[in-house]
Amino acid sequence: MEKLIHLTLRVWRQSGPDRPGRFHDYQSGPVATSLSLLELLDLVNERLTLNGEEPIAFDHDCREGTCGACGAMVDGLAHGPKAETTLCQLHLRDLADGGLVVIEPFRAWAFPLIKDLVVDRSALDRIMAAGGYVSVDTGGAPEANVIPIPQPDADQALAAASCIGCGACVASCPHASAMLFVGGKVSQLACLPQGQPERARRVLAMVAAADREGFGACGNHRECEAACPKRLSLRHLARMNREYLSAR
Amino acid sequence: MTTMPNAGLPNAPLPEIWARFQETSPLLSPANRAKRTILVVGTGLAGSSAAATLAEQGYRVKVFCLQDSPRRAHSVAAQGGINAAKNYKNDGDSVFRLFHDTIKGGDFRAREANVYRLAQLSNAIIDHCVAQGIPFTREYGGYLANRSFGGAQVSRTFYTKGQTGQQLLLGSYGALLRQTAGGRLSLHPRTEMLDLVVVDNRVRGIVVRHLLSGQVEAHAGDAVVLATGGYANLYCLSTNARSGNVTALWRAYRRGAWFANPCFVQIHPTCLPAQGSQQSKLTLMSESLRNDGRVWVPKAAGDRRRAPDIPEDARDYFLEARYPAFGNLVPRDVASRQIKEQCDLGLGIDGGRTVYLDLEDAIRAQGLTAIRRKYGNLLDMYQRLTGDDPANEPMRIYPAAHYSMGGLWVDYSLMSNLSGLFVLGEANFSDHGANRLGASALMQGLADGYFILPNTLGPYLAQAGPNPIDARHDSFRSSQEEVNAQLGRLLRIRGSRTAADLHRELGLMLWDHCGIVRSEAGLRAALAKLPRLREEFWGNLMVPGVGVDLNQALELAGRVADFLECGELVVQDALHRRESCGCHLREESRTEDHEPRRRDEGYAYVAAWEYRGQGQAPGLHREPLAFTLVTPGQRSYR
Numbered sequence: 093m094e095k096l097i098h099l100t101l102r103v104w105r106q107s108g109p110d111r112p113g114r115f116h117d118y119q120s121g122p123v124a125t126s127l128s129l130l131e132l133l134d135l136v137n138e139r140l141t142l143n144g145e146e147p148i149a150f151d152h153d154c155r156e157g158t159c160g161a162c163g164a165m166v167d168g169l170a171h172g173p174k175a176e177t178t179l180c181q182l183h184l185r186d187l188a189d190g191g192l193v194v195i196e197p198f199r200a201w202a203f204p205l206i207k208d209l210v211v212d213r214s215a216l217d218r219i220m221a222a223g224g225y226v227s228v229d230t231g232g233a234p235e236a237n238v239i240p241i242p243q244p245d246a247d248q249a250l251a252a253a254s255c256i257g258c259g260a261c262v263a264s265c266p267h268a269s270a271m272l273f274v275g276g277k278v279s280q281l282a283c284l285p286q287g288q289p290e291r292a293r294r295v296l297a298m299v300a301a302a303d304r305e306g307f308g309a310c311g312n313h314r315e316c317e318a319a320c321p322k323r324l325s326l327r328h329l330a331r332m333n334r335e336y337l338s339a340r
Numbered sequence: 341m342t343t344m345p346n347a348g349l350p351n352a353p354l355p356e357i358w359a360r361f362q363e364t365s366p367l368l369s370p371a372n373r374a375k376r377t378i379l380v381v382g383t384g385l386a387g388s389s390a391a392a393t394l395a396e397q398g399y400r401v402k403v404f405c406l407q408d409s410p411r412r413a414h415s416v417a418a419q420g421g422i423n424a425a426k427n428y429k430n431d432g433d434s435v436f437r438l439f440h441d442t443i444k445g446g447d448f449r450a451r452e453a454n455v456y457r458l459a460q461l462s463n464a465i466i467d468h469c470v471a472q473g474i475p476f477t478r479e480y481g482g483y484l485a486n487r488s489f490g491g492a493q494v495s496r497t498f499y500t501k502g503q504t505g506q507q508l509l510l511g512s513y514g515a516l517l518r519q520t521a522g523g524r525l526s527l528h529p530r531t532e533m534l535d536l537v538v539v540d541n542r543v544r545g546i547v548v549r550h551l552l553s554g555q556v557e558a559h560a561g562d563a564v565v566l567a568t569g570g571y572a573n574l575y576c577l578s579t580n581a582r583s584g585n586v587t588a589l590w591r592a593y594r595r596g597a598w599f600a601n602p603c604f605v606q607i608h609p610t611c612l613p614a615q616g617s618q619q620s621k622l623t624l625m626s627e628s629l630r631n632d633g634r635v636w637v638p639k640a641a642g643d644r645r646r647a648p649d650i651p652e653d654a655r656d657y658f659l660e661a662r663y664p665a666f667g668n669l670v671p672r673d674v675a676s677r678q679i680k681e682q683c684d685l686g687l688g689i690d691g692g693r694t695v696y697l698d699l700e701d702a703i704r705a706q707g708l709t710a711i712r713r714k715y716g717n718l719l720d721m722y723q724r725l726t727g728d729d730p731a732n733e734p735m736r737i738y739p740a741a742h743y744s745m746g747g748l749w750v751d752y753s754l755m756s757n758l759s760g761l762f763v764l765g766e767a768n769f770s771d772h773g774a775n776r777l778g779a780s781a782l783m784q785g786l787a788d789g790y791f792i793l794p795n796t797l798g799p800y801l802a803q804a805g806p807n808p809i810d811a812r813h814d815s816f817r818s819s820q821e822e823v824n825a826q827l828g829r830l831l832r833i834r835g836s837r838t839a840a841d842l843h844r845e846l847g848l849m850l851w852d853h854c855g856i857v858r859s860e861a862g863l864r865a866a867l868a869k870l871p872r873l874r875e876e877f878w879g880n881l882m883v884p885g886v887g888v889d890l891n892q893a894l895e896l897a898g899r900v901a902d903f904l905e906c907g908e909l910v911v912q913d914a915l916h917r918r919e920s921c922g923c924h925l926r927e928e929s930r931t932e933d934h935e936p937r938r939r940d941e942g943y944a945y946v947a948a949w950e951y952r953g954q955g956q957a958p959g960l961h962r963e964p965l966a967f968t969l970v971t972p973g974q975r976s977y978r
């Protein structure tokens with residue numbers, strides 16, 4: 093039958109960007125290990141609500157690891173201790189019974205805190221706006237099979253494109269670098285014929301945008317790859333570096 | 341009953357209607373487009389593709405969404421694929437066949453001309469998405485791969501491994517962001533539309549609440565486009581994202597937009613079952629698993645042995661037994677219904693609401709490696725979510741609410757009965773009738789956004805002229821006041837139940853009385869319960885905090901308030917439709933061998949409901965459905 097455990101959640105509470113923040117402890121009481129950590133936060137929030145207290149604010153939406161909305165540091169690790177897992181996919185069975193679970197927001201200069209665990213990741217959209225696309229207007233596209241694309245190139249492009257924009261790479265990087273995120277998009281389009289005409293412009297513009305937004309430079313710590321829930325390979329980052337050097 | 345507005349169809353044979361429409365419609369000059377502001381609500385496939393394309397055409401566009409980034413709209417979660425009539429497989433596919441399958445799949449409750457156009461546009465979508473650099477899965481030779489999906493007899497589904505929705509959305513999101521650089525398009529994320537402003541039967545703009553500051557603001561525009569997705573979260577637990585809501589549609593309905601076929605909500609058979617009251621999501625397991633998985637329950641109620649200990653002769657493979665021709669591959673509605681019936685008879689696993697989906701025989705016959713090659717990512721997902729390995733123990737599944745075929749009524753231009761209000765994607769009712777085929781929602785969202793609206797909006801604006809009313813007009817002020825008053829009311833109740841709790845109660849009640857199987861008695865019971873639940877909500881709700889910063893409980897409360905009203909319309913629509921149709925079985929309408937009976941004599945129409953005021957019964961408009969290229973037949977899978 094259902095296994096029950098007990099956890100102490102130590103959660104960062106901060107009512108607004110300019111307000112002081114601090115940790116607050118919450119006892120889970122006996123809870124089923126089949127719950128996800130976010131479902132436990134839902135439960136804690138319902139209890140807080142009924143006590144007339146402010147629930148813990150956190151971003152989330154799909155609850156199945158695809159939208160990239162969720163994210164927090166759990167025991168110091170972006171999205172928690174389980175590999176290739178978003179925060180919403182982290183379950184209580186992945187945590188130790190009786191333990192303390194420390195939950196903090198993603199911290200990076202380019203991700204200003206909004207409230208509790210919610211941060212502003214719109215900088216990632218602005219990097220994408222600088223060049224994360226092929227400039228093609230609707231209407232003029234040629235027949236889809238006109239350009240065959242070797243299967244390995246297509247597979248590479250897809251692997252690079254699987255980024256969900258969660259920001260865990262940034263949060264886990266000592267320099268708060270967004271280069272794995274940028275590398276995914278640059279690498280995807282560099283692998284494909286459709287990406288060629290804007291290849292040089294794209295990488296320069298996206299890297300410049302990341303600098304402008306205050307993300308750090310890559311220091312080769314490789315934390316990003318380990319934290320990435322989609323396991324984006326550092327190969328993509330390396331390809332982006334090559335693209336950048338040859339574009340300059 | 342009042343008369344139906346014309347659906348706006350040019351008089352031409354079905355295959356020529358769209359071309360005729362484009363050839364004969366007035367155009368809006370590029371200079372005039374630059375003077376028109378279009379408000380697009382929603383950034384899923386439908387909204388982002390529409391917004392990007394309209395900005396490319398030179399309109400000024402404002403785009404609104406709930407999430408912090410447009411890329412997070414729930415389109416991102418679609419795994420299976422997108423249909424197109426390319427016939428790359430040389431297996432007899434064509435525009436006509438895609439049209440025919442979609443109309444038939446919808447059980448003859450969709451408008452023929454819209455569906456035909458959808459099939460015609462399907463190929464251009466793939467062309468455009470490939471040009472955007474979307475990394476579709478390819479064959480060894482480098483050409484695009486296709487698979488058969490959802491029981492289709494042809495292979496017409498394009499896909500990117502298990503991430504089709506995500507990749508298509510990143511394409512339209514990129515196109516959207518590209519337009520922000522040109523300054524014609526502005527993004528308003530973390531913003532919720534809470535009212536539609538209508539003056540003299542023409543839409544003038546919207547009232548929104550900024551979710552971080554709580555600020556309620558007005559935006560005027562020459563047209564409003566709703567692409568706010570589906571409302572399956574009416575049932576509380578569903579395969580949809582947590583933010584899924586009916587609010588935008590409901591507020592538009594209350595301002596006069598008609599709601600069509602609200603009771604048509606698809607229930608997907610293979611989802612993770614609910615465990616306990618705290619579960620937040622019924623994750624969809626792709627139905628491709630039914631190609632190799634066998635669905636079964638123990639023959640004896642109360643057989644609590646573990647699955648591997650239950651011998652073959654004590655297992656009931658009920659789909660195979662009842663539908664030998666199709667077996668486990670019966671359509672979604674048939675599978676969902678049968679699974680529910682087994683569980684209602686107490687035959688579910690451990691007496692509960694779940695059945696087995698078992699790969700054991702397939703693994704024995706084909707080897708684990710072959711099975712993993714086909715379904716590896718799904719098996720991993722299942723294990724990640726449940727902690728169980730499907731290679732050792734069968735998966736447990738149960739049906740869940742998944743997709744709303746119903747939505748706001750639209751004409752051939754995708755305009756609602758209100759001038760200037762366009763509705764796209766899952767939010768409209770138009771193409772899927774009473775049931776949607778797999779891989780056709782992505783196709784519809786992108787057809788609506790990339791190709792249809794950009795060709796129907798200009799003709800509308802050319803005729804309607806600019807909107808002379810700006811956001812300082814009294815009508816905006818009074819709407820803002822109403823929105824603020826409702827928010828204040830929600831915050832002041834200070835009762836003892838959370839919105840989440842009341843939402844669960846609503847969802848369970850609707851699931852029981854207005855789910856897969858419906859009956860006169862059950863629907864009437866729901867109608868009796870709904871007003872009491874609404875009273876409980878408005879009398880005993882607890883929303884903490886204030887309205888002037890991020891308050892997620894307040895957001896949810898507003899959405900649940902609308903679900904509570906919408907639920908009543910859904911039940912009323914279900915009650916009035918005394919036929920079994922598409923994904924729903926009506927107890928009173930069965931054939932001799934207990935299968936669903938559709939009743940074309942009485943119900944071959946679209947039911948479009950009109951709001952008549954608080955506490956008043958809604959008005960019903962019937963759009964008759966005529967079929968010229970297909971002949972409605974009874975579906976049979978026996």
Ligand SMILES: Cc1cc2nc3c(=O)[nH]c(=O)nc-3n(C[C@H](O)[C@H](O)[C@H](O)COP(=O)(O)OP(=O)(O)OC[C@H]3O[C@@H](n4cnc5c(N)ncnc54)[C@H](O)[C@@H]3O)c2cc1C
Pocket residue numbers: 381382383384385386387404405406407410412413414415416417418419420421422504505531532533534567568569570579580581585587588624742743764765766767778779780781782783785
């Ligand atoms: C798990 C799952 C798998 C699926 N798989 C497939 C598949 O394989 N193939 C297929 O064809 N279909 C599939 N579907 C269906 C398909 O994904 C959806 O029908 C489709 O993506 C809906 O797109 P949309 O643009 O209409 O809405 P959505 O993508 O849902 O976007 C809605 C947008 O509206 C915004 N919004 C909502 N309300 C408001 C408001 N009040 N104010 C402001 N903004 C608002 C949201 O923020 C969001 O941006 C699947 C659906 C699910 C749930």
Ligand code: SF4
Pocket residue numbers: 254255256257258259260261262272273276316319320321322323324
């Ligand atoms: S690269 Fe990985 S960690 Fe970084 S945003 Fe993308 S998915 Fe998240």
Ligand code: FES
Pocket residue numbers: 151152153154155156157158159160161162163178179180181
């Ligand atoms: S909630 Fe969507 S990835 Fe976690």
